[in-house]
Amino acid sequence: MTPSRGELALVGNDVVDLGDPDNRESFARPGYVERVCTPAERRVLEAAEDPERLFWCFFAAKEAAYKLLVKLGEEPGLSHRRIEVAADLGSSRYDDREIALSVGHADSWVHALASIGPAAPRFEVSELGEHARASAAGRDLLCRMASEVLGVSGDALSVERRPSATSYDGFEPPRLCEKGVPTGLDVSLSHDGRFVAAALAVRRG
Amino acid sequence: MSMSEQQVFEKVVSIIKPFAKAPEALAAASMETSILKDLKVNSARLVDVVLEIEDAFEIEVKDEDADKVKTIGDAVKLILAAQA
Numbered sequence: 001m002t003p004s005r006g007e008l009a010l011v012g013n014d015v016v017d018l019g020d021p022d023n024r025e026s027f028a029r030p031g032y033v034e035r036v037c038t039p040a041e042r043r044v045l046e047a048a049e050d051p052e053r054l055f056w057c058f059f060a061a062k063e064a065a066y067k068l069l070v071k072l073g074e075e076p077g078l079s080h081r082r083i084e085v086a087a088d089l090g091s092s093r094y095d096d097r098e099i100a101l102s103v104g105h106a107d108s109w110v111h112a113l114a115s116i117g118p119a120a121p122r123f124e125v126s127e128l129g130e131h132a133r134a135s136a137a138g139r140d141l142l143c144r145m146a147s148e149v150l151g152v153s154g155d156a157l158s159v160e161r162r163p164s165a166t167s168y169d170g171f172e173p174p175r176l177c178e179k180g181v182p183t184g185l186d187v188s189l190s191h192d193g194r195f196v197a198a199a200l201a202v203r204r205g
Numbered sequence: 206m207s208m209s210e211q212q213v214f215e216k217v218v219s220i221i222k223p224f225a226k227a228p229e230a231l232a233a234a235s236m237e238t239s240i241l242k243d244l245k246v247n248s249a250r251l252v253d254v255v256l257e258i259e260d261a262f263e264i265e266v267k268d269e270d271a272d273k274v275k276t277i278g279d280a281v282k283l284i285l286a287a288q289a
């Protein structure tokens with residue numbers, strides 16, 4: 001059964017590898033923080049004990065919210081400043097739409113989860129194996145998580161991404177399928193550096 | 206002196222090169238090559254690309270203009286328009 005709009009349960013997630021040399025170089029680049037953060041976010045960063053870590057929390061939160069906004073039919077574009085993250089990292093705002101956030105971090109990574117609707121979202125961050133391909137590792141992680149939630153064999157699950165002429169990366173958001181049929185369970189994938197992350201919008205009740 | 210379209214194209218390709226995860230696609234790049242899809246530049250590195258374009262061409266790239274850039278050709282046109 002297709003859920004009504006009021007029952008939509010959607011997620012977007014993003015992981016950032018704090019040890020990635022490219023990320024560290026970007027943070028140090030003059031103008032980078034200003035290009036990503038709003039004036040209000042920059043004021044919070046200036047007062048932070050660890051501004052680099054907090055910056056990547058903001059960044060991941062914006063990326064997670066972006067992924068969710070696209071699913072809602074919004075066109076937020078690629079400008080991170082259009083999505084403003086609250087100082088407590090609990091929500092983000094795009095135009096008049098507020099998106100709930102949950103941001104967590106470990107020594108080496110930060111992760112953000114954006115969600116709306118009657119969902120009790122689940123997520124997991126995993127370290128890539130030495131020779132693993134990030135996209136395949138993310139799909140494997142998601143299928144394992146979904147297998148536990150749905151009570152079906154992971155072998156029956158797959159993740160598909162259909163081509164899209166309008167999206168920036170050329171694909172629609174990922175869809176979780178069981179034996180080739182979409183499950184209707186909303187999902188999100190992310191990878192950066194040494195880490196992959198997956199999220200599921202598990203319905204409450 | 207303003208640069209030709211070919212000169213701007215070559216400069217843009219050289220700016221993107223360190224950030225592209227698909228160097229084989231960069232070797233065959235054209236005006237139609239997608240920066241994210243084909244060259245696998247991620248969104249964090251796309252910010253670096255925009256900043257380097259601003260520095261290299263001494264232009265300001267507004268958020269709404271950056272949103273329109275999907276291909277190398279889009280970036281070249283944006284730069285040429287800013288320099289006109």
